[in-house]
Amino acid sequence: MRATSARLLRLLSLLQTRKDWPGGELAERLRVSPRTVRRDVDRLRELGYPIQATMGTGGGYQLGAGASLPPLLLDDDEAVAVAVGLRTAAQGGVSGIEETSVRALAKLLQVLPSRLRRRVDALGTFTVPMPSGGPAVDADTLALVAATCRDSERLRFDYESHDGSASRRTVEPHRLVARGRRWYLVAWDTVRDDWRTFRVDRMRPLTPTGPRVPPRDPPEQGVVAYLEERMNVHMWPVRARIRLFVPAEEAERTAGAHGRIEPVDERSCVLVCSGDSLLHMACYLGMLDMDMEVEEPDELRGHMARLATRFHRAAASG
Numbered sequence: 001m002r003a004t005s006a007r008l009l010r011l012l013s014l015l016q017t018r019k020d021w022p023g024g025e026l027a028e029r030l031r032v033s034p035r036t037v038r039r040d041v042d043r044l045r046e047l048g049y050p051i052q053a054t055m056g057t058g059g060g061y062q063l064g065a066g067a068s069l070p071p072l073l074l075d076d077d078e079a080v081a082v083a084v085g086l087r088t089a090a091q092g093g094v095s096g097i098e099e100t101s102v103r104a105l106a107k108l109l110q111v112l113p114s115r116l117r118r119r120v121d122a123l124g125t126f127t128v129p130m131p132s133g134g135p136a137v138d139a140d141t142l143a144l145v146a147a148t149c150r151d152s153e154r155l156r157f158d159y160e161s162h163d164g165s166a167s168r169r170t171v172e173p174h175r176l177v178a179r180g181r182r183w184y185l186v187a188w189d190t191v192r193d194d195w196r197t198f199r200v201d202r203m204r205p206l207t208p209t210g211p212r213v214p215p216r217d218p219p220e221q222g223v224v225a226y227l228e229e230r231m232n233v234h235m236w237p238v239r240a241r242i243r244l245f246v247p248a249e250e251a252e253r254t255a256g257a258h259g260r261i262e263p264v265d266e267r268s269c270v271l272v273c274s275g276d277s278l279l280h281m282a283c284y285l286g287m288l289d290m291d292m293e294v295e296e297p298d299e300l301r302g303h304m305a306r307l308a309t310r311f312h313r314a315a316a317s318g
Contacts, residue, residue, distance in 0.1 A: 014030075023059055135199075137201045154171065271292075278303050
């Protein structure tokens with residue numbers, strides 16, 4: 001009986017790792033006959049796992065989604081990862097799921113073996129969360145936006161931009177991106193006829209959602225790179241170009257997180273960056289340990305000159 005139970009768990013584990021499994025390959029992996037595989041599949045169905053079978057020469061098995069949630073099969077690392085994820089969710093970031101996360105975590109801890117419970121308890125006991133004060137995303141809004149991405153449906157929503165202005169937008173959602181504690185939607189704006197990014201906590205979706213549309217090809221540089229460029233270059237009121245006298249590869253490591261690096265030659269490149277204040281930009285540039293010159297705007301040169309005078313006076317006063 002113990003061997004049969006172990007084989008059932010092994011079969012279930014295999015079915016969860018791939019969409020389709022030919023019956024012959026499963027039998028070979030489990031070192032049993034195809035008839036035994038069919039019998040074990042029937043036992044898993046009795047336990048509530050919706051396993052679909054296709055007959056014929058190319059027939060096989062597929063683990064489908066059922067109406068009820070059967071027991072999950074997790075290895076040790078997966079179980080700890082789920083528990084840690086539930087603890088993190090219970091601490092906020094997505095509003096409306098904190099209590100649900102606590103309940104799910106309590107159920108998971110009840111069935112974890114003692115060796116894993118000790119690992120999870122250690123993480124919970126000796127980890128101190130530091131509230132970030134960032135905005136919380138409504139769980140229902142997040143689920144609705146994700147569903148429109150999945151189903152290629154147009155989405156209408158009221159949106160508040162970073163300067164407080166309000167607008168109504170109609171978009172073709174593409175992907176959600178989690179960056180720190182914030183969630184962003186990358187979508188095609190049908191009015192502006194271009195890709196745009198939106199912070200989900202500033203969105204108020206209007207239902208029902210719109211009609212289905214053919215999926216668009218993603219931004220050429222990829223979703224994550226597009227979002228980074230939008231956040232570092234295009235979403236701020238002031239912009240600058242600074243010539244850095246280091247190779248582009250070195251600049252990517254030290255300054256690439258704050259703007260776009262454009263190679264010039266083997267010994268120099270240009271940093272294109274933006275922000276909400278030229279003074280703050282001058283302070284940041286002063287922390288880069290490299291020679292540079294400002295190409296534009298002229299106002300940035302003035303801020304850097306005043307800072308240089310102030311620092312020189314401070315250094316001379318000692």
